[in-house]
Amino acid sequence: MARIVCKFGGTSVATTERIAAVAARVKKIADQGHEVAVVVSAMSGATDQLIQWTREVATLQDAREYDVVIASGEQVTVGLTALALQSLGLAARSWLGWQIPIETDDVHAAARITRIADAELVKRMAAGEIPVVAGFQGLSPRRRLTTLGRGGSDLTAVALAAALEADQCDIYTDVDGVYTCDPRIVAKARKLDKITYEEMLEMASLGAKVLQTRSVELAMKYRVRLQVLSSFTDTPGTFVVDEDEIVEQALVSGVTYSRNEAKITLTQVADRPGVAAGIFGPLAEAAVNVDMIVQSAADDGTTDVTFTLPRTDLERALKLLNGLKPALGFKSVLADKNVVKVSVIGVGMRSHAGVAARMFKTLSDKGINIQVISTSEIKVSVLIAEDYTELALRALHTAYGLDAA
Ligand code: ASP
Numbered sequence: 471m472a473r474i475v476c477k478f479g480g481t482s483v484a485t486t487e488r489i490a491a492v493a494a495r496v497k498k499i500a501d502q503g504h505e506v507a508v509v510v511s512a513m514s515g516a517t518d519q520l521i522q523w524t525r526e527v528a529t530l531q532d533a534r535e536y537d538v539v540i541a542s543g544e545q546v547t548v549g550l551t552a553l554a555l556q557s558l559g560l561a562a563r564s565w566l567g568w569q570i571p572i573e574t575d576d577v578h579a580a581a582r583i584t585r586i587a588d589a590e591l592v593k594r595m596a597a598g599e600i601p602v603v604a605g606f607q608g609l610s611p612r613r614r615l616t617t618l619g620r621g622g623s624d625l626t627a628v629a630l631a632a633a634l635e636a637d638q639c640d641i642y643t644d645v646d647g648v649y650t651c652d653p654r655i656v657a658k659a660r661k662l663d664k665i666t667y668e669e670m671l672e673m674a675s676l677g678a679k680v681l682q683t684r685s686v687e688l689a690m691k692y693r694v695r696l697q698v699l700s701s702f703t704d705t706p707g708t709f710v711v712d713e714d715e716i717v718e719q720a721l722v723s724g725v726t727y728s729r730n731e732a733k734i735t736l737t738q739v740a741d742r743p744g745v746a747a748g749i750f751g752p753l754a755e756a757a758v759n760v761d762m763i764v765q766s767a768a769d770d771g772t773t774d775v776t777f778t779l780p781r782t783d784l785e786r787a788l789k790l791l792n793g794l795k796p797a798l799g800f801k802s803v804l805a806d807k808n809v810v811k812v813s814v815i816g817v818g819m820r821s822h823a824g825v826a827a828r829m830f831k832t833l834s835d836k837g838i839n840i841q842v843i844s845t846s847e848i849k850v851s852v853l854i855a856e857d858y859t860e861l862a863l864r865a866l867h868t869a870y871g872l873d874a875a
Pocket residue numbers: 479480511512517518543605606619620621622623624
């Protein structure tokens with residue numbers, strides 16, 4: 471007998487038929503003798519609609535009221551899921567964030583969970599009741615409703631699994647696991663049986679949208695065994711686990727890409743102390759998340775500074791930089807939106823040389839120019855022209871031996 475947290479995402483609870491199917495799945499698990507807690511998201515599209523409504527009534531948002539509105543999608547699905555479970559003869563009870571409570575800080579719309587008071591849930595689960603917990607919601611120290619940021623139901627599920635010391639946290643979604651690359655682009659992409667927390671974290675933050683990044687961080691911290699699987703099939707998914715659980719570690723386990731990238735180059739920046747701080751300080755204060763940075767020196771005492779940022783922040787950043795021009799004294803600001811970041815990820819590269827070299831060689835064989843490079847212990851990222859996304863992903867997937875047979 472195990473204790474399992476099952477989380478169902480928006481597509482898994484998108485209609486009442488789907489909710490009935492979720493209930494049937496949960497019944498199967500409970501009938502095997504396991505203790506189950508369920509976490510659900512809002513019906514897919516519901517949260518977007520709620521956000522839209524807040525925008526229609528107010529341009530300046532009071533974050534506390536925004537949270538009250540956007541958390542309501544999960545109130546609908548917990549109630550419906552509990553009803554569906556009850557109609558199958560199971561003891562089930564819905565729980566909103568504040569009822570447990572799931573305590574958070576008071577950073578509305580992006581709250582952090584500080585504590586989950588799980589004693590009552592544990593008692594009821596032991597007595598055979600299935601708690602159905604609203605994802606995404608919390609309670610602030612000032613007793614206001616908070617939300618955890620978009621995709622936050624994953625976080626609720628992982629935090630609950632950690633609090634309950636669950637044996638496993640199953641994240642049901644509309645894909646059947648984590649793939650070596652986006653299967654819509656690379657037809658030969660394979661589903662991974664297992665992936666390490668570190669790799670999953672890199673994949674989530676580098677563009678693979680299967681799990682919310684913060685939830686992976688939390689799972690890694692508390693060593694929560696995660697499984698990503700589909701609620702539409704019965705096949706096992708991908709386990710996100712500790713490195714030592716993976717016997718034969720591939721050099722590279724995945725290739726990802728992110729199109730939400732833009733590149734800015736400041737030309738002929740004075741080459742003296744304080745200039746980088748003068749550029750990136752104001753950007754940081756404006757909450758522009760700068761990613762890759764390169765600086766190249768010319769022999770005339772100036773440098774070109776190139777960096778990447780989310781495409782969605784480009785206009786804002788350009789405005790800010792143009793305002794700084796008199797103070798910083800660079801020549802011009804160049805911007806490019808036609809870029810994509812492609813990354814290869816694998817804990818295996820910690821102990822093997824040549825991963826980056828193979829990437830560069832593969833891209834050059836295809837005539838693809840690399841604009842910016844960045845590396846960490848377990849990933850190599852390059853910025854290339856967006857038009858080459860498909861070509862680059864397919865070539866790299868083959869080059870690292872990831873293609874399905
Ligand atoms: N319903 C919330 C959202 O759409 C939380 C979630 O789905 O995880 O962001």
